[in-house]
Amino acid sequence: MQLVELQRLTGLLDEHHTALFAVSYDSVETLQAFAERNGITYPLLADVGSKVIRELGLLDEDLEAHHAEFGGTVRDEQRGVCYPGVFVLDERGVVSQRRFQRNYRVRESGASLIEQALHISAPEAAPNMSLAHERVQIQAHLDSPTVWRYQRLNAVVDLTIASGYHVYATPVPDGYTSLSVDVIADRAAVGETDWPEAKPFRVEGLDDEFWVYEGRIRVSVPFEFIYQRGEEVGNRRVALRIGYQVCNATTCFVPEEATLEIEAHERPGVD
Amino acid sequence: MAEVTERDYTQAGPQVGKPFPSVVLPDQSGQPVDLHEARRGRQALVVFHRSAKW
Numbered sequence: 001m002q003l004v005e006l007q008r009l010t011g012l013l014d015e016h017h018t019a020l021f022a023v024s025y026d027s028v029e030t031l032q033a034f035a036e037r038n039g040i041t042y043p044l045l046a047d048v049g050s051k052v053i054r055e056l057g058l059l060d061e062d063l064e065a066h067h068a069e070f071g072g073t074v075r076d077e078q079r080g081v082c083y084p085g086v087f088v089l090d091e092r093g094v095v096s097q098r099r100f101q102r103n104y105r106v107r108e109s110g111a112s113l114i115e116q117a118l119h120i121s122a123p124e125a126a127p128n129m130s131l132a133h134e135r136v137q138i139q140a141h142l143d144s145p146t147v148w149r150y151q152r153l154n155a156v157v158d159l160t161i162a163s164g165y166h167v168y169a170t171p172v173p174d175g176y177t178s179l180s181v182d183v184i185a186d187r188a189a190v191g192e193t194d195w196p197e198a199k200p201f202r203v204e205g206l207d208d209e210f211w212v213y214e215g216r217i218r219v220s221v222p223f224e225f226i227y228q229r230g231e232e233v234g235n236r237r238v239a240l241r242i243g244y245q246v247c248n249a250t251t252c253f254v255p256e257e258a259t260l261e262i263e264a265h266e267r268p269g270v271d
Numbered sequence: 272m273a274e275v276t277e278r279d280y281t282q283a284g285p286q287v288g289k290p291f292p293s294v295v296l297p298d299q300s301g302q303p304v305d306l307h308e309a310r311r312g313r314q315a316l317v318v319f320h321r322s323a324k325w
Contacts, residue, residue: 003320019315021306023296026323031299034323043304044323045296052294056284058319069321078322083280087317089291093307096314100281117316 001251004038005110016120025050025080050080058082066104069250072205088117103175106252109135135162135246135253140260142238146267147225149233153264154194155183155221155240159213166212167244169198173208177245177255181219184239191222203249212247225264233268237261284319291317 003022006013013020020042024031031044053059060066060083063074070078084107085100097117099108114120136159143154159179161167172178183190196218198211225236240262245255285291294306306317 002318003323006316006318013316017313019310019313020318021304021309021315022318022320023294024320024322028297028299028301030322030324032301035299040299043298043309045294045298045304045306047296052296053319056292058280058284060280062278069325078325081321082319083283084321085280085284085319087285087291087319089310089315089317091312091314092290093310093315094290095285095287098281098284098287100283102281104280113316118314 002107002110002113003034003040003044006113007038007040007042009110009114010042012114012120016118018118021045023047023052023082025053025082047082050082053080053082058085060104067205068105068203070205086113086117101254103252105247105250106254108254112254112256135165136160136167136244136256138242138258138260140240140242140262142262142264143220144264146265147236148267149227150224152222152224155181155223155238155262157181157219157221157240157242157260158216159219159242159244160216161214161246163215165246165248166199166201166214167246169195169211169213171211173210176210176252177243179213179219180241180243181221182241182243183221183223184241185223185225185236187226187228188223188238189226194220194222233266235266236264238264 006020010020023045025047027048028046031046035044047053050059060081063078083104087095088097090096099117139158141156143156147153168176168178170178181193196213198213201210201212239259241257241259243255243257246253295303298304
Protein backbone atom coordinates (compact mmCIF):
# COMPACT_ATOMS: atom_id res chain seq x y z
CA MET A 1 0.00 0.00 0.00
CA GLN A 2 1.23 3.45 -0.84
CA LEU A 3 1.50 4.66 2.79
CA VAL A 4 3.56 1.63 3.80
CA GLU A 5 5.81 1.96 0.76
CA LEU A 6 6.42 5.60 1.64
CA GLN A 7 7.47 4.59 5.17
CA ARG A 8 10.23 2.44 3.67
CA LEU A 9 11.45 5.50 1.81
CA THR A 10 11.43 7.99 4.71
CA GLY A 11 15.22 7.68 5.09
CA LEU A 12 15.64 8.75 1.50
CA LEU A 13 13.16 11.60 1.98
CA ASP A 14 15.07 12.78 5.07
CA GLU A 15 18.30 12.77 3.11
CA HIS A 16 16.64 14.96 0.52
CA HIS A 17 15.15 17.33 3.08
CA THR A 18 11.62 16.43 2.17
CA ALA A 19 8.75 16.29 4.64
CA LEU A 20 5.91 13.81 4.27
CA PHE A 21 2.32 14.03 5.46
CA ALA A 22 -0.74 11.91 4.83
CA VAL A 23 -4.31 13.16 5.24
CA SER A 24 -7.57 11.24 5.34
CA TYR A 25 -10.96 11.38 7.03
CA ASP A 26 -10.00 8.54 9.39
CA SER A 27 -10.17 8.96 13.15
CA VAL A 28 -7.07 9.27 15.30
CA GLU A 29 -7.77 5.76 16.64
CA THR A 30 -7.88 4.26 13.17
CA LEU A 31 -4.65 6.02 12.19
CA GLN A 32 -2.95 5.04 15.42
CA ALA A 33 -3.80 1.38 14.88
CA PHE A 34 -2.63 1.57 11.26
CA ALA A 35 0.60 3.34 12.26
CA GLU A 36 1.37 0.76 14.94
CA ARG A 37 0.61 -2.19 12.70
CA ASN A 38 2.77 -0.85 9.89
CA GLY A 39 5.47 1.04 11.74
CA ILE A 40 4.49 4.44 10.31
CA THR A 41 6.54 7.27 11.79
CA TYR A 42 5.51 10.20 9.57
CA PRO A 43 2.37 12.18 10.42
CA LEU A 44 -0.96 10.64 9.43
CA LEU A 45 -3.35 13.53 9.83
CA ALA A 46 -6.92 12.88 10.92
CA ASP A 47 -9.39 15.09 9.10
CA VAL A 48 -12.36 13.77 11.06
CA GLY A 49 -15.56 15.18 9.57
CA SER A 50 -13.66 15.95 6.35
CA LYS A 51 -13.45 19.68 7.08
CA VAL A 52 -10.11 20.18 5.36
CA ILE A 53 -11.03 17.76 2.58
CA ARG A 54 -14.13 19.81 1.88
CA GLU A 55 -12.34 23.17 2.20
CA LEU A 56 -9.72 22.07 -0.29
CA GLY A 57 -12.37 20.86 -2.72
CA LEU A 58 -11.20 17.25 -2.50
CA LEU A 59 -14.43 15.62 -1.36
CA ASP A 60 -15.37 12.70 -3.58
CA GLU A 61 -18.98 13.40 -4.49
CA ASP A 62 -19.29 10.52 -6.91
CA LEU A 63 -19.04 7.55 -4.58
CA GLU A 64 -21.72 5.56 -6.38
CA ALA A 65 -19.63 5.77 -9.55
CA HIS A 66 -16.40 5.10 -7.64
CA HIS A 67 -17.72 1.93 -6.16
CA ALA A 68 -15.04 -0.70 -6.81
CA GLU A 69 -13.42 0.03 -3.47
CA PHE A 70 -16.72 -0.06 -1.59
CA GLY A 71 -17.82 -3.44 -2.89
CA GLY A 72 -20.95 -1.98 -4.38
CA THR A 73 -22.61 -0.32 -1.40
CA VAL A 74 -21.43 2.97 0.02
CA ARG A 75 -21.84 3.25 3.78
CA ASP A 76 -22.82 6.57 5.29
CA GLU A 77 -19.54 6.85 7.16
CA GLN A 78 -17.69 6.70 3.83
CA ARG A 79 -19.41 9.80 2.48
CA GLY A 80 -16.62 12.10 3.63
CA VAL A 81 -13.89 10.30 1.73
CA CYS A 82 -11.52 12.34 -0.41
CA TYR A 83 -10.51 11.82 -3.97
CA PRO A 84 -6.98 10.46 -3.66
CA GLY A 85 -3.95 12.43 -4.84
CA VAL A 86 -0.66 14.00 -3.89
CA PHE A 87 0.50 17.61 -3.63
CA VAL A 88 4.17 18.46 -3.89
CA LEU A 89 5.03 21.65 -2.03
CA ASP A 90 8.21 23.61 -2.53
CA GLU A 91 10.28 25.12 0.25
CA ARG A 92 7.98 28.12 0.44
CA GLY A 93 4.89 25.92 0.83
CA VAL A 94 3.68 26.68 -2.69
CA VAL A 95 2.15 23.85 -4.70
CA SER A 96 4.75 22.83 -7.29
CA GLN A 97 3.00 19.67 -8.50
CA ARG A 98 -0.38 18.01 -8.30
CA ARG A 99 -0.55 14.28 -8.90
CA PHE A 100 -4.14 13.14 -9.32
CA GLN A 101 -5.09 10.20 -11.50
CA ARG A 102 -8.09 10.16 -13.84
CA ASN A 103 -9.08 6.77 -12.52
CA TYR A 104 -9.92 6.81 -8.79
CA ARG A 105 -8.52 3.30 -8.34
CA VAL A 106 -5.08 4.15 -9.64
CA ARG A 107 -2.24 4.96 -7.22
CA GLU A 108 1.39 5.66 -7.79
CA SER A 109 3.65 3.35 -5.87
CA GLY A 110 5.79 5.00 -3.19
CA ALA A 111 8.95 4.60 -5.24
CA SER A 112 7.26 5.82 -8.41
CA LEU A 113 5.96 8.90 -6.64
CA ILE A 114 9.36 9.81 -5.27
CA GLU A 115 11.04 9.15 -8.58
CA GLN A 116 8.54 11.08 -10.68
CA ALA A 117 7.79 13.94 -8.28
CA LEU A 118 11.17 14.54 -6.73
CA HIS A 119 13.54 12.86 -9.21
CA ILE A 120 14.98 10.72 -6.46
CA SER A 121 15.78 7.13 -7.34
CA ALA A 122 15.17 4.54 -4.67
CA PRO A 123 18.51 2.74 -4.34
CA GLU A 124 17.09 -0.76 -4.63
CA ALA A 125 15.60 -0.07 -8.06
CA ALA A 126 17.46 -1.96 -10.76
CA PRO A 127 18.07 0.20 -13.84
CA ASN A 128 15.94 -1.57 -16.43
CA MET A 129 13.21 -2.93 -14.23
CA SER A 130 13.13 0.39 -12.36
CA LEU A 131 10.27 0.83 -9.98
CA ALA A 132 8.44 -2.39 -10.39
CA HIS A 133 10.38 -5.03 -8.59
CA GLU A 134 8.15 -5.06 -5.52
CA ARG A 135 5.18 -6.43 -7.38
CA VAL A 136 6.40 -7.66 -10.72
CA GLN A 137 9.73 -9.21 -11.55
CA ILE A 138 10.65 -9.36 -15.18
CA GLN A 139 13.23 -11.56 -16.81
CA ALA A 140 13.83 -11.84 -20.49
CA HIS A 141 15.96 -14.01 -22.70
CA LEU A 142 16.24 -15.20 -26.25
CA ASP A 143 15.37 -18.83 -26.63
CA SER A 144 18.64 -19.20 -28.48
CA PRO A 145 21.38 -16.82 -27.36
CA THR A 146 23.66 -17.87 -30.18
CA VAL A 147 21.92 -17.66 -33.48
CA TRP A 148 22.33 -18.82 -37.00
CA ARG A 149 21.62 -16.29 -39.67
CA TYR A 150 17.95 -16.38 -40.67
CA GLN A 151 17.02 -18.37 -37.60
CA ARG A 152 13.58 -17.93 -36.18
CA LEU A 153 14.02 -16.66 -32.63
CA ASN A 154 11.72 -16.09 -29.71
CA ALA A 155 12.07 -13.30 -27.21
CA VAL A 156 10.83 -14.89 -24.00
CA VAL A 157 9.60 -12.67 -21.20
CA ASP A 158 8.89 -14.21 -17.81
CA LEU A 159 6.84 -12.15 -15.38
CA THR A 160 6.42 -13.05 -11.75
CA ILE A 161 3.50 -11.16 -10.27
CA ALA A 162 3.30 -10.94 -6.49
CA SER A 163 0.54 -12.83 -4.77
CA GLY A 164 -2.66 -10.84 -4.45
CA TYR A 165 -1.87 -8.77 -7.54
CA HIS A 166 -2.64 -9.16 -11.20
CA VAL A 167 -1.76 -7.58 -14.52
CA TYR A 168 -4.41 -6.78 -17.14
CA ALA A 169 -4.67 -8.75 -20.35
CA THR A 170 -6.86 -7.82 -23.33
CA PRO A 171 -9.61 -6.83 -23.79
CA VAL A 172 -9.07 -4.10 -21.25
CA PRO A 173 -11.72 -1.58 -20.15
CA ASP A 174 -11.31 2.13 -20.74
CA GLY A 175 -8.64 3.78 -18.70
CA TYR A 176 -6.64 0.65 -18.02
CA THR A 177 -3.45 -0.57 -19.64
CA SER A 178 -3.00 -4.16 -20.75
CA LEU A 179 0.24 -6.08 -20.85
CA SER A 180 2.30 -5.32 -23.94
CA VAL A 181 5.59 -6.74 -25.11
CA ASP A 182 7.32 -5.04 -28.01
CA VAL A 183 10.45 -6.26 -29.70
CA ILE A 184 12.57 -3.36 -30.83
CA ALA A 185 15.49 -4.18 -33.05
CA ASP A 186 17.24 -2.77 -36.06
CA ARG A 187 16.07 -4.72 -39.06
CA ALA A 188 13.91 -7.40 -37.58
CA ALA A 189 10.64 -8.96 -38.68
CA VAL A 190 8.44 -9.54 -35.66
CA GLY A 191 5.67 -12.13 -35.62
CA GLU A 192 2.55 -12.63 -33.54
CA THR A 193 2.98 -12.70 -29.81
CA ASP A 194 2.15 -15.93 -28.02
CA TRP A 195 0.24 -14.86 -24.93
CA PRO A 196 -0.38 -17.07 -21.91
CA GLU A 197 -3.92 -17.87 -20.89
CA ALA A 198 -5.67 -15.08 -19.03
CA LYS A 199 -8.12 -15.61 -16.21
CA PRO A 200 -11.43 -13.84 -15.80
CA PHE A 201 -11.53 -11.51 -12.83
CA ARG A 202 -14.46 -9.68 -11.35
CA VAL A 203 -14.16 -6.62 -9.18
CA GLU A 204 -16.91 -6.48 -6.58
CA GLY A 205 -19.24 -3.68 -7.47
CA LEU A 206 -18.10 -3.28 -11.07
CA ASP A 207 -20.03 -4.69 -14.01
CA ASP A 208 -16.96 -5.16 -16.18
CA GLU A 209 -15.28 -8.48 -16.46
CA PHE A 210 -11.54 -8.12 -16.56
CA TRP A 211 -9.06 -10.57 -18.01
CA VAL A 212 -5.90 -10.80 -15.98
CA TYR A 213 -2.63 -12.60 -15.56
CA GLU A 214 -1.49 -13.79 -12.14
CA GLY A 215 1.52 -15.54 -10.68
CA ARG A 216 4.21 -16.61 -13.11
CA ILE A 217 3.54 -16.17 -16.78
CA ARG A 218 5.54 -16.40 -19.97
CA VAL A 219 5.10 -14.34 -23.10
CA SER A 220 6.93 -15.28 -26.30
CA VAL A 221 7.44 -13.04 -29.29
CA PRO A 222 8.77 -14.68 -32.45
CA PHE A 223 11.05 -12.66 -34.67
CA GLU A 224 13.85 -12.90 -37.22
CA PHE A 225 16.71 -10.60 -37.91
CA ILE A 226 16.82 -9.20 -41.42
CA TYR A 227 20.21 -9.37 -43.08
CA GLN A 228 21.74 -7.52 -45.96
CA ARG A 229 23.63 -9.19 -48.73
CA GLY A 230 27.28 -9.42 -47.77
CA GLU A 231 26.62 -8.45 -44.17
CA GLU A 232 29.30 -9.68 -41.84
CA VAL A 233 28.79 -11.98 -38.93
CA GLY A 234 28.33 -10.04 -35.72
CA ASN A 235 26.25 -9.52 -32.62
CA ARG A 236 22.79 -8.02 -32.77
CA ARG A 237 20.93 -6.21 -30.04
CA VAL A 238 17.29 -6.56 -29.20
CA ALA A 239 15.33 -4.39 -26.81
CA LEU A 240 12.15 -5.63 -25.22
CA ARG A 241 9.74 -2.97 -24.07
CA ILE A 242 7.24 -4.31 -21.57
CA GLY A 243 4.22 -2.25 -20.59
CA TYR A 244 1.85 -3.26 -17.82
CA GLN A 245 -0.47 -2.14 -15.08
CA VAL A 246 -0.57 -3.92 -11.72
CA CYS A 247 -3.69 -4.03 -9.60
CA ASN A 248 -5.07 -5.81 -6.58
CA ALA A 249 -8.74 -6.17 -5.78
CA THR A 250 -9.27 -2.49 -4.99
CA THR A 251 -6.32 -0.47 -6.21
CA CYS A 252 -4.41 -0.05 -9.43
CA PHE A 253 -0.94 1.39 -9.74
CA VAL A 254 -0.04 3.71 -12.58
CA PRO A 255 0.93 1.88 -15.77
CA GLU A 256 4.63 1.15 -15.96
CA GLU A 257 7.12 0.39 -18.64
CA ALA A 258 10.37 -1.52 -18.48
CA THR A 259 12.93 -2.00 -21.24
CA LEU A 260 15.37 -4.89 -21.20
CA GLU A 261 18.19 -5.28 -23.68
CA ILE A 262 19.48 -8.61 -24.91
CA GLU A 263 22.35 -9.41 -27.19
CA ALA A 264 22.25 -12.19 -29.75
CA HIS A 265 25.61 -13.67 -30.72
CA GLU A 266 25.68 -14.76 -34.30
CA ARG A 267 27.31 -18.04 -35.10
CA PRO A 268 29.05 -18.14 -38.45
CA GLY A 269 27.85 -20.65 -41.05
CA VAL A 270 24.66 -21.41 -42.93
CA ASP A 271 22.00 -23.84 -41.75
CA MET B 272 -19.81 -0.21 -17.90
CA ALA B 273 -16.56 1.63 -17.29
CA GLU B 274 -16.44 3.91 -14.27
CA VAL B 275 -17.72 7.35 -15.24
CA THR B 276 -16.99 10.27 -12.96
CA GLU B 277 -19.28 13.24 -12.84
CA ARG B 278 -16.48 15.63 -11.90
CA ASP B 279 -12.96 15.95 -13.18
CA TYR B 280 -11.06 15.38 -9.96
CA THR B 281 -7.68 15.78 -11.61
CA GLN B 282 -8.22 19.53 -11.23
CA ALA B 283 -9.56 19.45 -7.68
CA GLY B 284 -7.88 21.28 -4.86
CA PRO B 285 -5.12 23.89 -4.68
CA GLN B 286 -3.53 24.62 -8.04
CA VAL B 287 0.13 24.69 -9.00
CA GLY B 288 1.68 28.03 -8.14
CA LYS B 289 -0.72 28.73 -5.27
CA PRO B 290 0.31 28.53 -1.62
CA PHE B 291 -0.94 25.34 -0.02
CA PRO B 292 -3.44 26.46 2.61
CA SER B 293 -2.87 26.24 6.33
CA VAL B 294 -3.77 22.80 7.68
CA VAL B 295 -3.82 22.00 11.40
CA LEU B 296 -5.01 18.49 12.25
CA PRO B 297 -4.26 15.85 14.90
CA ASP B 298 -1.85 13.10 13.92
CA GLN B 299 -1.96 9.42 14.91
CA SER B 300 -0.82 10.26 18.45
CA GLY B 301 -3.63 12.77 18.85
CA GLN B 302 -1.23 15.76 18.88
CA PRO B 303 -2.22 18.73 16.70
CA VAL B 304 0.11 19.22 13.74
CA ASP B 305 0.43 22.50 11.86
CA LEU B 306 1.52 21.27 8.44
CA HIS B 307 3.52 24.31 7.36
CA GLU B 308 5.24 24.58 10.75
CA ALA B 309 6.06 20.88 10.74
CA ARG B 310 7.58 21.25 7.26
CA ARG B 311 10.29 23.47 8.77
CA GLY B 312 11.02 25.20 5.48
CA ARG B 313 11.45 21.94 3.55
CA GLN B 314 9.70 20.82 0.43
CA ALA B 315 6.92 18.34 1.20
CA LEU B 316 4.69 15.60 -0.11
CA VAL B 317 1.10 15.79 1.09
CA VAL B 318 -0.65 12.52 0.33
CA PHE B 319 -4.44 12.55 0.41
CA HIS B 320 -5.56 8.96 0.77
CA ARG B 321 -9.00 7.38 0.98
CA SER B 322 -8.70 5.49 4.21
CA ALA B 323 -6.27 3.53 6.36
CA LYS B 324 -9.20 1.28 7.29
CA TRP B 325 -10.45 -0.14 3.98
